[in-house]
Amino acid sequence: MTTIDAPRTPHTPVTKNRRVNWEKWGWLYMRASGILLVVLIFGHLFVNLFLGTGVKQVDFAFVAGKWASPFWQVWDVLMLWLALIHGGNGMRTIINDYAHGRPRQVMLGLVFAAVAILIVLGTLTLVAFDPCPTGADPSLLPSFCPASSK
Amino acid sequence: MSEVAVVEESAGVPGGPIQAFTVTLIIRRFDPEVDAEPHWQDFDVEMYPTDRVLDALHKIKWEQDGSLTFRRSCAHGICGSDAMRINGRNRLACKTLIKDLDISQPIYVEAIKGLPLEKDLIVDMEPFFESYRAIQPFLIASDKPDKERIQSVAQRAVFDDTTKCILCAACTSSCPVFWTDGQYFGPAAIVNAHRFIFDSRDEGSQVRLDILNDKEGVWRCRTTFNCSEACPRGIEVTKAISEVKAAILRGNPGLPSSDLVLTPVGA
Ligand code: HEM
Ligand code: SF4
């Protein structure tokens, strides 16, 4: 059982010599990314599902057309990184709540791996994306491709 | 005691004496010397509408089963001994009127959650008080004044709410983060840190902010508002926790400056 320290005993932090306070920055990140995600996600949904002909318009040509523009590339890369790190950090919090010892380490590892793989894959897709792949069905290609039949 | 008072008062009231009614209490019993697991037990008691759950527990203990074990001291909502889970909500038994509950159904009474169960409605409060001690709940001041430490009305107002805590643990034991992570300081410790962090007479704010900036400090809070709902003193617990978070991010409590104009007596 602990006894009460004498008044004015200097406080010794539980986690000594830690350089970065992950809990504090994680908490701040959830809020900052949350605000940005409201704009990014609802903007994304609005443009894809509401403007133009709505959900019927979404096909390869539609996506390729969007990603031909640096604006939407940056938009989607931002959404990808912010949402995945946000979701990953949220899952980390929940795992820390409910799991202990070895299962906690395993689950944290799985979440980290999933986030890392999806970020790398998604970023590669967005950066190295070719809207006019050779040999593709011409009816699926966006109108600005030389091979397009639109 | 209260029953006597009720009967006397009602004697002169038109319409005759207040009717008693039968209430069923289902209490989660646990005797560590006999039971491997806690179990639920029914009791029927005659109660008046003005009686409280604490009176029902007294009646059971005094008239039906002397082994029923619970804490209470003041019986008037000020000592904080008898926080328990009544119909799934943390309340003080001495402040919960039977008539405010749905008595067509049995009333479920069990110990508060998240702290080690010792017997019947009694839990080990030591982990709770350990967190409380850890935030240094006393005035830290370097000078020894000959007179009182002066404070303006505005300076006093910023921490008025958190001075009302009676350390009943209703908030901490209603917190889902505390249920799964006993290391978390919990709302009550943060409330009592708030009481000194925002006190202009205190000089230990930085130390307490540092303590609560730790891994198991305020950042574990997920703003579920269970604590605010549970507090029998009506303290806005979640708001106090948010104010401590904001103070940590700011690096200081951001107290109002003194607006006192001191006029010497007779001047
Ligand atoms: C619409 C924009 C979004 C906003 C404003 C938002 C906001 C937040 C905030 C503020 C938290 C922290 C809660 C707390 O610790 O008290 C949080 C937690 C969380 N978020 Fe989001 N979020 C958004 C989108 C997302 C998305 C797209 C995902 C999934 C990829 C996600 C997954 C999570 C998870 C798993 C948690 C942890 C939940 C918990 O701690 O119990 N969020 N969110
Ligand atoms: S803040 Fe309220 S609920 Fe929590 S210990 Fe104090 S009086 Fe009890």
Ligand code: FES
């Ligand atoms: S017995 Fe003292 S608060 Fe209920």
